[in-house]
Amino acid sequence: MSSTRTARPTPRRTPHRAPLGSVVLRVLGILGAALMLAATPGAAAQAVGLPWSAPGGHLVITYDDGSGHSRTYHVVCGGRTSWTQACRRLREIGGPVGPVAGGELCSMIYGGPQSAEVRGRWAGQVVAESYRRTNGCEVARWSRMVPVLPAPGQESPHRELKG
Structure with a gap:
């Protein structure tokens, strides 16, 4: 008996992508944290020359x-x-x-x-x-x-x- 194998197509895997909304929220969170660090009272006073x-x-x-x-x-x-x-x-x-x-x-x-x-x-x-x-x-x-x-x-x- 001969056995013939039929090759099954390999399913394509797409890389995991986060929804756009969560990416935007992450970026805003990072920017917000950076602004908070930069806006400590001493840094803010020096930045604006107070x-x-x-x-x-x-x-x-x-x-x-x-x-x-x-x-x-x-x-x-x-x-x-x-x-x-x-x-x-x-x-x-x-x-x-x-x-x-x-x-x-x-x-x-x-x-x-x-x-x-x-x-x-x-x-x-x-x-x-x-x-x-x-x-x-x-x-x-x-x-x-x-x-x-x-x-x-x-x-x-x-x-x-x-x-």
Whole structure:
């Protein structure tokens, strides 16, 4: 008896490939870990040229209640002070609120005579903003900055500078 063997085709093996979603998640995880390591308070301060180890920043606020009483105070976000309400709010909104966009229509609702100047650095960027309560857009802008800026009718919650 003769035996004839029929050769069976060898199944092709494809290399194991991870689903695209898991690859993307791995890459994002690696990048996130690298950013966290690079953003330690000391490294962040050196990277943006801050003279202190405040990963958020240091702002000097000059507030005028509209009746001639002016106060100047600091908001320093870094180290233990990072958990103050003002620092938390600044982190939530990404830093001091910028100016009203040109051409934006604003209601002509006067919010009061208060004004404030905010100067300093936030996340390595120079900050120089003026806040007023002269119309609806400016009132909304001010409101986003509370408690960094005092709410109308309230005293500043921050320590006043002496001298």
